[in-house]
Amino acid sequence: MTATFSTTVRAGLTGLALSLAVGAHPISAQTTSHDEVTFTKDIAPILQRSCQKCHRPNSLAPMSLITYDEVRPWARSIKQRTGLRNQMGVMPPWYIEKNIGIQRFKDDWSLSDDEIAAIAAWADAGAPRGNPEDMPTPPAFIDVDEWEIGQPDLIVSSPTVEVKGQAPDWWGMLGQVDSGLTEDRYVAAIEYKERNDLPRGVKSDTVGGLFVVHHSALTTMGPEDGPREAFTWPVHEVGRNADIFDQEAGPLLKAGAKLIFPSTHLHSNGRDTSARLEVGFKFHPKEYEPTKEVEFLFFGNGPDIDIRGMEDDQRMDAYFTLPENTKLSVYEPHMHAPGVRMCLEAIWGTTAETLNCSGYDHNWVRVYKYEDDAAPLLPKGTILHLTGYFNNSLTNPNVADPRNWSGSGHRSVDNMFINLLQAIYMDDAAFAAEVAKRDEQLRLTGGVDIGCLLCGTDTAAPTAGGGE
Ligand code: HEC
Structure with missing residues (x-):
């Protein structure tokens, strides 16, 4: 060699x-x-x-x-x-x-x-x-099979599924299980782990080849809850990392809650596999009370997705107007096989700032969690502009057959174009206080604060200049 x-x-x-x-x-x-x-x-x-x-x-x-x-x-x-x-x-x-x-x-x-x-x-x-x-001393390893969020306070396992080595993809409901939780707890972080009996350390061209659960949604319901009270958690996807919620907005897991896996996609990988999904919850201390709610601002996807065959450099745009003052905590581009890049821009009044651009690889779904003092602070009325770039040609190895046209849908051979943003909303006073904190940080360190649209302006309240 x-x-x-x-x-x-x-x-x-x-x-x-x-x-x-x-x-x-x-x-x-x-x-x-x-x-x-x-x-x-x-x-x-x-x-x-x-x-x-x-x-x-x-x-x-x-x-x-x-x-x-x-x-x-x-x-x-x-x-x-x-x-x-x-x-x-x-x-x-x-x-x-x-x-x-x-x-x-x-x-x-x-x-x-x-x-x-x-x-x-x-x-x-x-x-x-x-x-x-x-040679540096070897670090204390954290294995991929261990929890990124640290040892969870509660681990709940989905029902076990058997997936044949050769079988068509399967979509459906994986069932529901009891959490066993005896008191209400607020959740600081959540992480999923697929546990299966496939050998590790083998050669696989994709990370998906080592798993059978492509993705799974999760909702929870307390014992008294009807379907409308069900809470939807961030989704599990193969290769995806953990979620840490905004410190002020830990969602509630109710005593006696059931975990429901309403929509799961399973795929074969060449070997008969037995697998289940573990959900790990890290709790806030018992006395913790959230002051905000986590908002899932998923936007972008439309039935209008129109990805032509054998063509690189295809572009789509999507827009969303923020109904409240917003602090973004998570940027999570979500596309399918032809997706190669996404950008998110914030437009307010005469200001337009690119918050982030990122490549995309459908093998590895990544959640990007902003540091608390770098998270975008966007006044009510800000227009979020998403740009997606698609390569549906032979130069994209993720696409099974680029001769095919593809539209919007759930299968990997269909497309999605969404950013699974997580955020908290703030009233004018709380928002102005956050902006003031950032202004103070800027005064000490200098530079610019990308995403803090009102930083360095005299605009205390967001009603002064934004477009609605
Ligand atoms: C989150 C897990 C993970 C991390 C972190 C990671 N890798 Fe990988 N790496 C993989 C997996 C899985 C594959 C095979 C699938 C693929 O290429 O996506 C791979 C493939 C590779 C390959 C190609 C192997 C081949 O067969 O050609 C190289 C080289 C590599 N990694 C180097 C690195 C280096 C260097 C780093 C750190 C700077 C790194 N990896 C970090 C999981 C990881």
């Missing part, structure tokens, strides 16, 4: 990489043979932080990336995958574009430009090991 390039080719590549690295990052210009990028000093810490959660024995990814001997054969492939930045296939799976919009998110494991350049320089220099004494 060692590299077999001729010396000339390798020297050429190294020269190219160095000049690129020098151009982009002056610090690398000091890199000499005495101070080269090495595995033990520079690369191992990056892999520990951003890769080994999945790339370790018997985990989700096809190979372990812990020891030098494990990593060395993958050096070029690692350079290629990390260099994709925000595009389909990038490792780690995180698609936020770094040159525009808000950059501060919870649980952000993406690589900085410097780290991407260091990996490239290291691979091009022949992936040197370096001094073993530089």
Whole structure:
């Protein structure tokens, strides 16, 4: 598995990489043979932080990336995958574009430009090991099968399903189960885990190949509730990360609640599989009382989706006017196989700001949770503008057959174009207080606060200039 390039080719590549690295990052210009990028000093810490959660024995990814001997054969492939930045296939799976919009998110494991350049320089220099004494101490692992939200206070399991190795996709209701909860509790975070009997650490081109539940919706109902009181939680999707709710807006899980899985999509993956979905709830302390409600501002999708066959660069737009002053806590692009990119823009009065743009890879559904002091603060009347980009051509490996036209629908071969935004609404006084806090933060740190539309203006109340 060692590299077999001729010396000339390798020297050429190294020269190219160095000049690129020098151009982009002056610090690398000091890199000499005495101070080269090495595995033990520079690369191992990056892999520990951003890769080994999945790339370790018997985990989700096809190979372990812990020891030098494990990593060395993958050096070029690692350079290629990390260099994709925000595009389909990038490792780690995180698609936020770094040159525009808000950059501060919870649980952000993406690589900085410097780290991407260091990996490239290291691979091009022949992936040197370096001094073993530089090797960082191994981190305490959190395995992909463990909970990102920490050990849940309550875990409820769905009924077990058996999925044949070869079978058509299945949609339906997975049933309902008792939570066993004996007192009302407010939920700080929720996470889903599919537990199945498939072997781990095997080669699969997609993360979906290791699971059978493509997605599942979840609602809960208290013992006295009718269907109209049912609460809908964020949906489980394969490859999706956990939800942490806004600190002020923990939803209620009622004593004696039932969990209902009203709409589930199961798919075969080549082996007979037995699986169930675990739902983990992390609670707020018992004395906690929410002051706000979490709002699910899902918008975008329409029956008008019209994705033509064999065409790249197709675009759709959607709009939504905020009925209240809003703090966005979650940005979650939701598309299907042809989806490759989405942008969200906020328009208010004469201001238009791009809040975020992100790539999209239907293999990996990502929830991006804004840091509390970076979450967009949008006055009532703000128009949210969503732009979706679709590639329904042979260059998109996620599309099964790009010759097909596709419209709106639930199957993966149909399309969706939605952002599953989560938010809280605020009255004028609470909103003005939040904006004042951000203004104070700006006064101390300088710069701009993307998404805080009234920051730096004299507009205290949002009625002064917005368009309705
Ligand atoms: C959330 C889990 C996860 C994280 C984090 C992650 N990977 Fe991966 N990686 C996977 C899975 C699953 C695959 C195979 C499916 C795919 O390519 O999407 C994969 C594939 C790869 C491949 C291609 C392997 C092949 O067979 O060609 C490379 C290279 C890679 N990862 C490197 C990295 C590096 C480097 C990092 C950190 C900077 C990283 N990964 C972070 C799960 C992960």
